[in-house]
Amino acid sequence: MIRIEHRTLGDVHILDIEGRITIGEGTLHFREAVHRVIQQGGRNVLLNLAGVTHMDSSGIGELVSAYTAVGNRGGRLKLLHVPPRVREVLTITKLATVFEAFDDEAAAVESFR
Amino acid sequence: MREERAPETYSISLSVASGFEFVELAETVTATLARLTGFDEETAMWISMAVREAVINAIKHGNKEDRQKRVEIQYAFNHDGLSICVRDQGSGFDLSQVPNPLDPENLLKPTGRGIFYMKAFMDEVDIWSSPGGGTTVRLRKRIRPRSP
Ligand SMILES: Nc1ncnc2c1ncn2[C@@H]1O[C@H](COP(=O)(O)OP(=O)(O)O)[C@@H](O)[C@H]1O
Ligand SMILES: [Mg+2]
Numbered sequence: 001m002i003r004i005e006h007r008t009l010g011d012v013h014i015l016d017i018e019g020r021i022t023i024g025e026g027t028l029h030f031r032e033a034v035h036r037v038i039q040q041g042g043r044n045v046l047l048n049l050a051g052v053t054h055m056d057s058s059g060i061g062e063l064v065s066a067y068t069a070v071g072n073r074g075g076r077l078k079l080l081h082v083p084p085r086v087r088e089v090l091t092i093t094k095l096a097t098v099f100e101a102f103d104d105e106a107a108a109v110e111s112f113r
Numbered sequence: 114m115r116e117e118r119a120p121e122t123y124s125i126s127l128s129v130a131s132g133f134e135f136v137e138l139a140e141t142v143t144a145t146l147a148r149l150t151g152f153d154e155e156t157a158m159w160i161s162m163a164v165r166e167a168v169i170n171a172i173k174h175g176n177k178e179d180r181q182k183r184v185e186i187q188y189a190f191n192h193d194g195l196s197i198c199v200r201d202q203g204s205g206f207d208l209s210q211v212p213n214p215l216d217p218e219n220l221l222k223p224t225g226r227g228i229f230y231m232k233a234f235m236d237e238v239d240i241w242s243s244p245g246g247g248t249t250v251r252l253r254k255r256i257r258p259r260s261p
Contacts, residue, residue: 023169024133054158057166057226065223085158092233093226094215 002026003051004033012109013042014080018051021059030059034066034077043075044112048105050081055089067099076100080108122191128183131176131201139168139186143197150190151256159234160195160254166227167199167250175203175248194236194255205242 002019015033020026037045045066055063070077079101082090090096102108127142129135143164147157168184176182182202189196212219214226232238237253 022165024136054162056162056169057230058169058224060226060230061223064221068221089230093229094220098220 002029004029006033006037008042009109011042012044012046012112013037013040014046014048014105014109016048016051018053020054021052021062022054022056023058026054027058027062030062031065034069038069038073038075043070043073045070045075045077046080046105046108046112047077048080049083049086052083052086055086060089060093060095063099064095076112078102078108078111080105120191120193122189125188127186127188129186130180131172131178131182131184132180133169133172133178135184136165136168136172140165142186143188146188146190147195147254150195151192152195152254156254160197160252163231163234163238163252164197164199166231167197167252170227170250171199171201171203171248174206175201177203192256194253196251196253198249198251200247200249202247205244205246205248208240208242 002017002021002025005016007014007016015037017030021030034045067077079099081103082101087096090099100111102111125146127139129138140161143161144157147160148154152160164186168186171184172178176184185200187198211228212225214222214229219225228238231252235252235254239251240248242248
């Protein structure tokens, strides 16, 4: 189960993600949500991972793909409220330093300015 | 006075067709058995995620989603820990050819982190694979990790 909601604060597109970013439904919906934002012209993308409960190796791959896809269009993708379980997988895969991550939404939004 | 008995080992096996709809079943069974072994909720979750990775590989890379081919999952657990064997009927692979996902040139690749993920969350991951002979992945987790 995954639930994604899209909201904007100025030109920052925030995706509030809840549930599992795991192979199948999870990675599929996640990819679609990110591409919808890109198609709408979104370049500043903030993923709020507060509600993410599980992330498997495909989920990590999808996160990396999203990062690359946004970057390739001259945009930036950052993370907000990374829960311990996600932090753990990002750390072991050495991706923790690749992603810019915030615990404060206002600070995250401001960082795109 | 402590009673000294040989630790009882329980064995359970599961056999599924090569369809991704059975991954969740494997995850649920694994989490249940991990809790029964004595692991806490969080550890049980990581064990079940590691087993998922092995099962997904068996279905995808091993059996190539051929539903005539089966994935066998065998569990053995006692008071020491839990051991899980995931076996497919695929054509095998050469583990030495699998790129290291931590190499800088692989860091931003979208795939190739499954085996690494299993190793990160289990105490032991052994893989036997032979051309034409399928692949067996054995994952083990001890209740108390052996001190280094
Ligand atoms: N059961 C299997 N049968 C055949 N090849 C496998 C099996 N498991 C893994 N592999 C090979 O090892 C590679 C790495 O697997 P993994 O680390 O899970 O990453 P990914 O599944 O994302 O490719 C796979 O791409 C595949 O070539
Ligand atoms: Mg895999």
